[in-house]
Amino acid sequence: MEYDYHASCVPGELTQLTPLVIRVVAPNPSVMTGPGTNSYLIGKDELLVLDPGPDDPGHIQRLVEVGDGRISRIAITHGHPDHAPGARRLAELTGAEIIGRPTPSDSGFSYLDIARHISDSDTIEIGGVTLRAIYTPGHSSDHLCYLLVKENLLFTGDHIMQGSTVVIAPPDGDMKQYIESLRMVRDLDPSPVALLPGHGMWMDDPQEVVSSVISHREMREQMVLDALSNLHEKGLDRWVQLDDILPSAYSDTAEQLHPIARYSLWAHLRKLAEEGKVVTGNRDDILANWQVVGS
Numbered sequence: 001m002e003y004d005y006h007a008s009c010v011p012g013e014l015t016q017l018t019p020l021v022i023r024v025v026a027p028n029p030s031v032m033t034g035p036g037t038n039s040y041l042i043g044k045d046e047l048l049v050l051d052p053g054p055d056d057p058g059h060i061q062r063l064v065e066v067g068d069g070r071i072s073r074i075a076i077t078h079g080h081p082d083h084a085p086g087a088r089r090l091a092e093l094t095g096a097e098i099i100g101r102p103t104p105s106d107s108g109f110s111y112l113d114i115a116r117h118i119s120d121s122d123t124i125e126i127g128g129v130t131l132r133a134i135y136t137p138g139h140s141s142d143h144l145c146y147l148l149v150k151e152n153l154l155f156t157g158d159h160i161m162q163g164s165t166v167v168i169a170p171p172d173g174d175m176k177q178y179i180e181s182l183r184m185v186r187d188l189d190p191s192p193v194a195l196l197p198g199h200g201m202w203m204d205d206p207q208e209v210v211s212s213v214i215s216h217r218e219m220r221e222q223m224v225l226d227a228l229s230n231l232h233e234k235g236l237d238r239w240v241q242l243d244d245i246l247p248s249a250y251s252d253t254a255e256q257l258h259p260i261a262r263y264s265l266w267a268h269l270r271k272l273a274e275e276g277k278v279v280t281g282n283r284d285d286i287l288a289n290w291q292v293v294g295s
């Protein structure tokens with residue numbers, strides 16, 4: 001059989017990526033989800049579905065058909081609405097056990113559905129194939145990546161996406177944790193041979209990919225600090241709001257993405273406040289005032 005590692009993601013399309021991995025792209029393309037959510041069927045004689053995606057009856061039916069009676073487990077990377085809600089329908093149709101972490105209550109996916117809770121380093125056995133959970137908070141507080149040990153492939157969910165930048169939306173999203181989780185994945189030993197994201201295509205050279213994501217975040221943090229300092233220097237009020245610095249801190253980002261970028265900007269400011277580089281009246285308020293320490 002031919003394996004098409006680098007096949008592009010087309011909503012509704014199925015690709016056998018490796019002997020143990022089939023990808024089915026859910027039909028939910030958008031600015032936030034790229035070509036759509038990737039659902040992965042992992043295993044051979046027995047299968048686990050990772051991220052069934054939204055509760056889309058056609059997509060879930062497709063997974064059932066591809067699984068052909070072999071789906072015994074369902075795991076989720078995190079509880080966001082584009083990854084988890086389909087688990088319930090898939091479990092009803094297959095009798096499969098749902099595995100994941102308790103998720104924040106606003107995720108649209110009640111943790112009561114999860115039959116087996118999983119933590120960092122826990123393993124799942126699927127007919128002789130081992131999947132290991134790696135806790136990677138940041139994009140969300142419940143986020144897990146999964147390592148397919150035999151093929152040394154890392155399923156990254158929304159921790160690392162291909163083709164778009166991950167949004168970190170406080171308070172559940174946390175930039176400091178996110179960057180720490182990125183460093184942890186970059187330093188995995190042995191390094192995985194590839195990253196399989198929740199959105200977008202297979203990525204070779206994991207260390208290089210993750211390093212460049214980290215550099216991108218560091219660059220953004222510097223742009224945020226510069227934008228704050230520049231406003232202070234212009235003699236404007238020492239306290240500025242997030243929306244005052246959004247255009248310059250994200251000057252390289254398309255303007256139609258700014259309403260989403262502002263959440264990541266908030267996450268950067270909260271990280272900087274935690275590190276004592278900026279101060280704010282209320283880090284939990286997106287409309288709070290901020291200023292650089294020492295300005």
Ligand SMILES: [Zn+2]
Nearest residue numbers: 080082158198
């Ligand atoms: Zn997602």
